[in-house]
Amino acid sequence: MTERRGDHLWRPYTQMKLAAPPLEAVATLGSRITLADGRELIDGIASWWTAVHGYNHPHIREAVGNQLGQMPHVMFGGLTHAPAERLATRLAALLPGELNHVFFTDSGSVAVEVALKMAVQFWLNRGVQGRTRVLAFRGGYHGDTMGAMSACDPVEGMHHRFGAYLPAQVFCELPRMPEQEAALDKALTTHRRELAAVIVEPLVQGAGGMLMHPPETLATVARLCRRHGLPLIADEIFTGFGRTGMMFACEQAGIVPDILCLSKALTGGTMALAATVATTEIFTAFWSDDPAHALMHGPTFMANPLACAAANASLDLFETEPRLAQANAIEKRLTKGLEPLRGAAGVVDVRVLGAIGAVQLGGMPNLAALKSRFVEHGVWVRPFGDVVYLTPALTISDSDLDRLTDVVRLVIGKGM
Numbered sequence: 168m169t170e171r172r173g174d175h176l177w178r179p180y181t182q183m184k185l186a187a188p189p190l191e192a193v194a195t196l197g198s199r200i201t202l203a204d205g206r207e208l209i210d211g212i213a214s215w216w217t218a219v220h221g222y223n224h225p226h227i228r229e230a231v232g233n234q235l236g237q238m239p240h241v242m243f244g245g246l247t248h249a250p251a252e253r254l255a256t257r258l259a260a261l262l263p264g265e266l267n268h269v270f271f272t273d274s275g276s277v278a279v280e281v282a283l284k285m286a287v288q289f290w291l292n293r294g295v296q297g298r299t300r301v302l303a304f305r306g307g308y309h310g311d312t313m314g315a316m317s318a319c320d321p322v323e324g325m326h327h328r329f330g331a332y333l334p335a336q337v338f339c340e341l342p343r344m345p346e347q348e349a350a351l352d353k354a355l356t357t358h359r360r361e362l363a364a365v366i367v368e369p370l371v372q373g374a375g376g377m378l379m380h381p382p383e384t385l386a387t388v389a390r391l392c393r394r395h396g397l398p399l400i401a402d403e404i405f406t407g408f409g410r411t412g413m414m415f416a417c418e419q420a421g422i423v424p425d426i427l428c429l430s431k432a433l434t435g436g437t438m439a440l441a442a443t444v445a446t447t448e449i450f451t452a453f454w455s456d457d458p459a460h461a462l463m464h465g466p467t468f469m470a471n472p473l474a475c476a477a478a479n480a481s482l483d484l485f486e487t488e489p490r491l492a493q494a495n496a497i498e499k500r501l502t503k504g505l506e507p508l509r510g511a512a513g514v515v516d517v518r519v520l521g522a523i524g525a526v527q528l529g530g531m532p533n534l535a536a537l538k539s540r541f542v543e544h545g546v547w548v549r550p551f552g553d554v555v556y557l558t559p560a561l562t563i564s565d566s567d568l569d570r571l572t573d574v575v576r577l578v579i580g581k582g583m
């Protein structure tokens with residue numbers, strides 16, 4: 168076997184025997200990715216939905232540079248530091264209701280693991296045994312670690328072949344219709360002694376296919392959780408920080424979950440950081456004279472000072488620059504640019520919410536061909552399954568955004 172460039176790298180979600188070699192990126196700025204061969208691509212997906220301020224924002228760069236000179240990292244067990252303290256205080260102030268207690272980790276999947284552990288131990292600490300399962304929704308995606316995988320869609324989801332190794336959770340359809348609401352209510356009643364929590368992606372199931380549901384559906388989930396006395400975990404790892412048009416998608420439905428997970432855009436897409444935020448009620452169940460009631464979790468790089476500095480700088484930008492107005496303007500432009508595809512041959516649906524636009528195709532396209540077609544047209548768009556989607560930086564220029572929707576229309580309009 169001849170050795171190829173990249174042979175030592177094992178790439179994500181990739182059948183490496185079949186896939187074309189990856190493109191080499193050498194620089195990023197704003198909404199642009201520069202490749203080693205000199206080509207420049209307009210990024211339509213903001214690096215897996217993270218780079219909300221565009222790439223390489225000088226304010227974040229400066230904050231991380233200053234922190235790098237002072238203290239790049241220090242363990243968080245028994246020590247604390249100003250960037251983490253400040254970030255936790257700011258997140259608690261920004262988040263709705265009594266979401267006041269912030270546990271930092273280093274990836275979205277781990278933030279979900281922590282949320283699941285918090286929910287299970289919440290009951291144990293209150294002396295209730297047996298509540299070890301969560302109710303999750305069909306179409307959902309919560310990450311790639313074992314607990315997070317167990318809450319992903321068990322049939323359509325990318326992790327279905329691990330089913331036998333994962334904790335068995337309870338699954339329902341999102342309650343969009345009265346019958347689904349009744350089914351959810353019934354499942355919550357049937358499993359009431361074994362459920363620790365309900366987990367949901369507010370307003371948009373991202374990796375499940377950019378499936379959007381109205382605020383009323385989320386409000387129904389929250390109401391049923393209250394009725395059944397169950398904590399609600401909101402996974403805002405994709406939706407948090409302006410992606411759906413408000414700072415947090417939960418706010419659009421006027422609900423306050425008991426536990427909320429953040430990552431991705433938390434650092435403006437620059438560093439690995441995540442947060443699992445709990446209400447005072449959840450936290451109180453861990454506040455005890457009994458050492459066994461402590462939350463036993465602590466990743467080595469939790470609350471990394473560089474990442475916290477980046478996140479603080481990112482929050483500054485939400486205060487000083489009109490990100491939410493930009494998200495709302497993007498919604499209008501995405502609608503204008505993608506709606507003409509509704510009814511086109513091979514198009515089943517067009518969905519837009521905030522800075523998320525999705526075009527659902529009728530059949531499974533040749534993904535590799537589709538991806539390279541986009542690159543040929545100078546844009547970085549990575550469809551998954553039968554969905555072509557755009558989740559640009561909130562700072563993208565009108566002309567770059569129009570170019571993205573023009574290319575999507577062109578490529579899809581040509582019947583792929």
Ligand code: PLP
Pocket residue numbers: 274275276277279308309310311368373374402403404405430431
């Ligand atoms: N939860 C949601 C809703 C996500 O969209 C993702 C990632 O796409 C995750 C969890 C997992 O995050 P990470 O890839 O950082 O582990």
